[in-house]
Each structure stands twice: as structure tokens, then as C-alpha cells.
Amino acid sequence: MNSDSHNKLPVVLTLGNPNTGKSTLFNALTGMHQQIANFPGVTVESMQGEANVHDRRMTIVDLPGTYSLAAQSPDEMLTIDALLGRVPQVGNPDVVVIVVDANNLRRNLFLASQILEISQRVVLVLNMMDLITANGISIDIQKLSAALQIPVVPMCAARGEGLEMLKQAIGNVLNQRPPAHRIIDQALRGVAIELAAELSTDMAPLSAVEIERALIDNGGYAEQRLLAQSPKLESRLEALRNKIGGGRNLATLEASRRYGWINEVLDTVEVRKDRQTRPVDLIDKVLNHPLLGSIVFVLTMAVVFQSVFAWAGPLMEMIDGQSALLGELINSKVKSSLLASFLSDGVVAGVGSVLIFLPQIIILFSFIILLEDTGYMARAAFLMDRLMRWCGLSGQSFIPMLSSFACAVPGIMGTRVVPGTRDRIATIVAAPFMTCSARLPVYALLIAAFVPSKTYLGGWVNLHGLVLLAFYLLGMVAGVTTAYLLSLTLLRGPSPTFLLEMPPYRVPNIRSMSIKLYGRAKIFLRRAGTVIFSIAVVIWFLASFPRTTFHELNAPDNAVTAPMALEQSYLGIAGKSVAPLFGPLGWDWKITAAVIASFPAREVVIAVLGTIYAIDANEEGSLIQRMQQARRPDGSPVYTLPMALGLMIFYALCLQCVATIAVMRRETNTWRWPIFAWVYMTTLGYIGALICYQVGTSIGMA
Numbered sequence: 237m238n239s240d241s242h243n244k245l246p247v248v249l250t251l252g253n254p255n256t257g258k259s260t261l262f263n264a265l266t267g268m269h270q271q272i273a274n275f276p277g278v279t280v281e282s283m284q285g286e287a288n289v290h291d292r293r294m295t296i297v298d299l300p301g302t303y304s305l306a307a308q309s310p311d312e313m314l315t316i317d318a319l320l321g322r323v324p325q326v327g328n329p330d331v332v333v334i335v336v337d338a339n340n341l342r343r344n345l346f347l348a349s350q351i352l353e354i355s356q357r358v359v360l361v362l363n364m365m366d367l368i369t370a371n372g373i374s375i376d377i378q379k380l381s382a383a384l385q386i387p388v389v390p391m392c393a394a395r396g397e398g399l400e401m402l403k404q405a406i407g408n409v410l411n412q413r414p415p416a417h418r419i420i421d422q423a424l425r426g427v428a429i430e431l432a433a434e435l436s437t438d439m440a441p442l443s444a445v446e447i448e449r450a451l452i453d454n455g456g457y458a459e460q461r462l463l464a465q466s467p468k469l470e471s472r473l474e475a476l477r478n479k480i481g482g483g484r485n486l487a488t489l490e491a492s493r494r495y496g497w498i499n500e501v502l503d504t505v506e507v508r509k510d511r512q513t514r515p516v517d518l519i520d521k522v523l524n525h526p527l528l529g530s531i532v533f534v535l536t537m538a539v540v541f542q543s544v545f546a547w548a549g550p551l552m553e554m555i556d557g558q559s560a561l562l563g564e565l566i567n568s569k570v571k572s573s574l575l576a577s578f579l580s581d582g583v584v585a586g587v588g589s590v591l592i593f594l595p596q597i598i599i600l601f602s603f604i605i606l607l608e609d610t611g612y613m614a615r616a617a618f619l620m621d622r623l624m625r626w627c628g629l630s631g632q633s634f635i636p637m638l639s640s641f642a643c644a645v646p647g648i649m650g651t652r653v654v655p656g657t658r659d660r661i662a663t664i665v666a667a668p669f670m671t672c673s674a675r676l677p678v679y680a681l682l683i684a685a686f687v688p689s690k691t692y693l694g695g696w697v698n699l700h701g702l703v704l705l706a707f708y709l710l711g712m713v714a715g716v717t718t719a720y721l722l723s724l725t726l727l728r729g730p731s732p733t734f735l736l737e738m739p740p741y742r743v744p745n746i747r748s749m750s751i752k753l754y755g756r757a758k759i760f761l762r763r764a765g766t767v768i769f770s771i772a773v774v775i776w777f778l779a780s781f782p783r784t785t786f787h788e789l790n791a792p793d794n795a796v797t798a799p800m801a802l803e804q805s806y807l808g809i810a811g812k813s814v815a816p817l818f819g820p821l822g823w824d825w826k827i828t829a830a831v832i833a834s835f836p837a838r839e840v841v842i843a844v845l846g847t848i849y850a851i852d853a854n855e856e857g858s859l860i861q862r863m864q865q866a867r868r869p870d871g872s873p874v875y876t877l878p879m880a881l882g883l884m885i886f887y888a889l890c891l892q893c894v895a896t897i898a899v900m901r902r903e904t905n906t907w908r909w910p911i912f913a914w915v916y917m918t919t920l921g922y923i924g925a926l927i928c929y930q931v932g933t934s935i936g937m938a
Contacts, residue, residue: 290407586772878932
């Protein structure tokens, strides 16, 4: 998108190192007017939104965080493509906003120096200015702006300080003729320009920047992409590297020259004093300690899960009550029994049984966002590096795994930040084990229905929260163990290094947190209104037809909710045909049918059970009450504690998510790993549920 276009808005790119507050700044600019940007031909997602900047409407595109343009993964290459105007839906960016941590200028300016050689209209944001005094730092903003020849805006994005100044700077840059920025290595750029002109065609134009990165980053993503187009270039690139560097590594030369220039700049603009030990330094010693930090992490997660059950109860009861009232209203007002059943048993019972868990999901994500924004999650990633390294990965893999607690799809896509194909695949296979938001409704339903409601330590600790924590830990242990086994067998290799910027501790910005929480709640509600709604309707149809059963012919009101009609329905016939396979797990045909129907999305099992038990006339009350009342033909309860725990183990370990399988196929570019993951995880889930049910039943677990 160009500013000269009359049909498209000017485009502003925001980018910078990880943990510089870039996302907070993006949220401050766009507010609720943002969405995930799925660019055609690009597998990497970023955020895109709109904002009024200097009296003009503009498109803001937030790119993945990166430490440099030495692209080792697809998400880092997206940054280069976006800067060069190679992303179709973005086009040539009009302004580039580089967000840097004012407390770590030396490291952050490395990326800035690279971008200044590519982009003309640039604004530098010095974020976290509120912390520099405490860190013994002073920065001369005017001198820094003069040295870089670009506007420099001091900000505290978390508080919204400096936002109007930034908008003013963007508007000014957009309307001015930008200066030509300094090229640090003129000889290298000259060779890159000549080679790009030689290799470019009308169908496949090349940029000097791409050639330059291919020369510097030996084995990097830029070189891989170039050689995929012209394999014969490999020997020529190597010859040019030797000629330019005189036998020295070009990446080392680049770092030396750029940091030399950065040091010259900082000598004139920055003053650092010796910093005294602060309370936060002592906190870091505890949080980063192998034993103490692990204890704090487990206790923190325990508090989160205790709160999920303790705080969500009243809201869940309210949603459940309203759903029941709506169902009763429909049954009393709609004259057609078939239509009434469709609306109350299919739509309301199906979708409502999932919506009831929205309060728990909001509480869980509120804690996760809080821990991320305070800076604690980065410490947890550093702490997990030791565990990740034990299983052949690094702390870099912890970040995608952490994302998988929301949903495995962005978690798997987040593996693009993991360098090396081996480590990416291991992380991709391990990520679906993390307990995503789709599993939470399943856990919450079964725990509330069949785990005894007990409290300990004077009511501060409840058994429901402890069981929920146990299943989250089960997923983590299964994922890490899987990665370890893969590192010993199919994916052997050395453990990668891990670089992580420790963000400062901060008081979270309520507005930014609300925007993130709103986005995740919207995804859940959209899923409930589309996927779950559609499947609930299909299940209602399968459970209600055919309508020509013996029971119906003798029922004066054509009752379609009778147990005989349900068993003789399409769903009953299908469920009974495969039920023997899952009989050793203690499942009846209804549970079997619900589990199979939930293959597209795990949480659908709740909607399916809600529909089945709404149609079944044998049970009354809420879904939990109907499940507790469910009986086998011999009068024994369908749901026992061993069976319920086994069912949760199955959902903790199996891979029931079409979207996850599809994204695994896209990220690995083969069906081999998705098929392996599905077979491996489903088998693991089946065996786990089998052992739990059989052992629990044999010892008389109530």
C-alpha cells in the first residue's frame, strides 16, 4: 500500500526486538480495530489494524519480533519481505516505526541500523523511558535523532505516554522528503546491487538487500530461498564471500562494523552510571533459581487454577440458568414439537453447554496475560530452558508451547521463531499436548460433575483446582517427554542455543490487557457460534431421525425424545456400532458417539453430550445432573470416577483438532508428521484412559 494511492490507506509497520513493548504500542494505536493478518502466499501471521494518525486513517501492521535481519526462520524473513514491499496485502510501507527498549539501546540499535539501510521514512520509539533513571541511564534525545537522521520519540507505551508525539512524528515523516541513510558496508552493498541486477527478471525481481543477506547469513533463510530459485549460485556466493571478506566471516564483520558505529553514536548520546542492587534483582535470583523458581512456577499455576473454579462458579450458574429458561420458553411458545426440539435441544442445549465455560476461559486467560505483561513469563521461559535442553530443545521452544495453552494452532505457527528444522518439528509434535482452551470445558465439566468437592487449608485450596492443575501438568510432561523421545530416535542432534531478552518488571496496562482478553474471548465465541453450532445441529439431526420408530407410532404426541427413538436414530446406530472398541474404557455408546463427533474440535464433545442428554427423556436437569443420573441397562451408573478421570486423560493426550492437524501439515510441508502425531497421541490417550479405568475400577475407586 502506498501513500500515493487514492484507494488504499497509508501503511505503517511496527517492528523491533522481542520484549520491547511493541505489541503494547500496537494496541495503544489501534485499540479494538485490529485483527490477525493472514497474508496470501505467506504462512506467517501478524497483527493488522487501523488508527487515526495525524488526522489521517492509516493501516498499522505489527510484524513478529526479531533481533536482526539475519533471517533464520520464516517469521524473520517476513520482516524483510514487508520492508521491501514483497507482501501483497501490505505493499510498499509508507512509514516504519522501530520500537526499542531505551534501557538496552546498544543491542536494539543493531536491528535499527539494518532497517535504516532499507527504509527511508523511519521513526524510532524509545520505549520504557520510565525505567532509565532507575537504571542509571540518561539519553540525549536530540543528539540521538541528529545522529540517526530520523525522528526519535521517547515513550512509555504501557502508560500511553508519548502516543500523541508519535502520531505527530509519523505524520511529519509521511509528508517530508526522507534523507538517504548511511550504508555501513558500501563494498558489500555494491556487489549485492550488481548481482541483483544480473539475476533479476521481470517475473522474479531481486533486491540488493536480499542478495546482501544471502551473502552475510551463510545457510540462512535468505540464502535458502535464493538457492531454491537458482541452485547453481551456491559456488558463486561462496566465492563472493571470500572475495569481500578476505577469508573472514561476513556475519562477524557485519557485527563488528555495526557495533562500532553504534558505539560511536552512544558515546555522544548516552551516559550510564553504576547501578546499585535493587529489590527486583533479588526477585530475579529467586525466580531464575532452578529449585526455587520451579516451586514459584508451580505455586503460581496452582493459584491460577484454584481461581478458575472458585471465581467462575456464580457466572457459570447464571449462564446455565439463562440457557435453561430459554429452552423452557422455546418449548412453551413453539407449537411444532420438531422445531421446538431443534431450537431447545439442538441449538440452546448444544451451544449453551459450551458457552457456560466462557467465565473460566476468561479468568484463565486474564491470569496468563497478566503474567506475560508483568514480565514473569519470560523468566519462566528462561527457567524452562534447563528442562527443554534436557529433552533436546531449548527455551526458545517454551514460547510456542506457552502459546499452545491458548490454542495449538498459533503455538505451532509460533515455532517459526525456532531455528533449525529438527527443533521446529520436535516442538510442533510436542505443542498439541499443552492444555489448550478447548480442553478446559471438558475438564471443567467432568471435574465439577464427578470429582468430590473438597477443600483444604481452611478453604484456601480446593480439590477441583488441584485436579485441573494435575491435568495441565500431565499435558506438559507428555509434551516434554515426547520431545525427549524424538531427540533420541527420529530427531537426533545437538541442543540449540537460547537467547532471550529479559523484560523489566512492569505494572500491566489495563487497556492493553483488555484488548488481548477481548480478542481471545471473541475467538471462543466465534467458534461457539460457527463450528460448535454447526456440529450441534448435525448431531441433533442424527439423534432425532429417522422418526419412524415403533415408539413414535404409538406416541400420541410423536415424542422424539424417547430413549428408544434415540437408540434407533442414526447417531444411536453409529455409536453402538463402534462402542465395543471403547467399552474397555468404560464408555457407553453415547459417550463414544460424542467423542467421535468431537474430532473436528475437542470442546464439541460438550455440545454433543448436551444435545444427546437433552433429547434423552431419561435424564432431567442441567447437563451435569443428567450425566450424574445416566444409567446403563443393568442400572449401574455410566459415569464413575475412574471412567471420568480416564476420559479426561484421553482428552489430555489425544489429538482431536482438525485445525491443528492442518497447520501441522502446512508448517512441516508433509503429511508424515501430522499422521504420526495423530496416531501417536490417540494411541497414548486410549492406553492412558484404559489403564485409569481398569485399575481404578479394580481397586474400587468410587
